[in-house]
Amino acid sequence: MFRYRAELKGRACMGILKSKKKLILIIILAIILIGAAAFTYYVSDYYHADNNALTALNSTDSYTVLNKDDSITFTPTNNESATGIIIYPGAKVQAESYSVIASKLAENGYTTIIVRMPFNLAFFGVNRADDVIENHPEINSWVIGGHSLGGVFASDYAVNHQDKIKGVIYLASYPSTNASNATFKALSIRGSLDRLTLAEDISGNLKKFPENTTFITIQGGNHFNFGDYGIQSGDNNSTITRDQQQNQTINAMLEFLKTI
Numbered sequence: 001m002f003r004y005r006a007e008l009k010g011r012a013c014m015g016i017l018k019s020k021k022k023l024i025l026i027i028i029l030a031i032i033l034i035g036a037a038a039f040t041y042y043v044s045d046y047y048h049a050d051n052n053a054l055t056a057l058n059s060t061d062s063y064t065v066l067n068k069d070d071s072i073t074f075t076p077t078n079n080e081s082a083t084g085i086i087i088y089p090g091a092k093v094q095a096e097s098y099s100v101i102a103s104k105l106a107e108n109g110y111t112t113i114i115v116r117m118p119f120n121l122a123f124f125g126v127n128r129a130d131d132v133i134e135n136h137p138e139i140n141s142w143v144i145g146g147h148s149l150g151g152v153f154a155s156d157y158a159v160n161h162q163d164k165i166k167g168v169i170y171l172a173s174y175p176s177t178n179a180s181n182a183t184f185k186a187l188s189i190r191g192s193l194d195r196l197t198l199a200e201d202i203s204g205n206l207k208k209f210p211e212n213t214t215f216i217t218i219q220g221g222n223h224f225n226f227g228d229y230g231i232q233s234g235d236n237n238s239t240i241t242r243d244q245q246q247n248q249t250i251n252a253m254l255e256f257l258k259t260i
Contacts, residue, residue: 046120049096053228056099063106065099071132072099072114074106083166083260084139085112086129088122088146088154090172090227095120097227098147104250110257111139122146122153129157133164141260145169145187145253147226148197152176158184166260169253171226172197174205186213187256189249191221193236216252221245 057072059065066073072095085105089095095116102112113132118124129144142165146154151173158165159175162183170188174197179186186209190197202215220239224232226249228242238245 046092046094047097047224047227047229047232049094049099050228050230053096053099056103056228057096060103063103070116070128072096072102072116074099074102074112074114076106076109076111079109080111081109081257082138082140083110083257084132084136084142085110085169085257086132086142086144086154087112087114088125088129088144088150088157089114089117089120090146090148090150091122092120093147093150093227093229097229100228101226101246101250104246105253108250108254111136117150122150126153126157129154129161129164141166143167143169143257143260145171146173147171148173148223155179158182167256168210169256170209171249172223174202175208176205178208179210180207182210184210185256185259186210187252188213188215189218189226189252190216191218191223191225191238191245193220193238194223195236196223196232196234214252214256218245218248221248 057065057067061077063074063076087098087102089098095114098114102114105112115125115128115132133142144154144158144165145151145168151170152175155168155170155175156177158168159177159179159182165184167184168186170186172190172194188202188209190202222238223235225238225242225245
């Protein structure tokens with residue numbers, strides 16, 4: 001009798017244990033599903049390129065556009081430079097949003113490639129510049145740049161590939177990993193009214209910038225005016241136009257590129 005009761009008790013304990021394991025698995029599965037749904041919702045809500053950006057995607061007498069699944073390439077038709085430019089978009093910003101700046105660089109003779117990022121987040125495509133460089137053997141020197149979070153990961157790529165990169169352009173951005181001893185030159189451009197990348201963010205990471213860095217603050221500029229994707233939540237309105245901010249940005253970039 002005692003043995004029979006012990007067996008019953010053992011079976012009951014095993015049943016309880018199996019039930020607990022099943023409950024734990026259900027909870028883990030629910031967490032995974034909720035997390036996946038939250039991530040899907042997060043990445044599906046992104047900033048879209050406006051009409052100005054979409055218009056710049058059309059080839060002109062000055063440049064041709066090759067629009068692919070992984071990149072958008074602006075190739076000059078005349079006076080092509082041996083220096084190429086790679087652009088990493090800001091977080092949750094459609095790659096096409098930087099086509100105006102890319103087209104202006106192409107008009108000045110620089111092959112410029114905007115990299116499309118998985119989920120519009122450069123975090124998932126840090127090394128996508130590898131394919132760009134491999135596909136353009138005609139380019140001798142490379143400059144990589146990025147807007148906001150795109151600049152952070154563009155800097156990371158440059159630090160890890162100093163044999164390939166000659167310059168980095170930070171647009172409302174800064175290095176998260178130490179680039180102070182890097183061999184490449186750098187250009188940092190920020191709008192004075194930027195509420196998303198603050199002056200304190202730049203000064204707080206000052207020691208991480210390459211030693212040879214030029215810092216420029218565009219008076220009256222903000223965060224979202226570096227691209228063409230409308231108004232960005234949390235940013236200040238600028239006191240200069242988007243065109244004015246982008247023209248100043250292009251001029252600074254062109255002067256920087258002369259030193260590469």
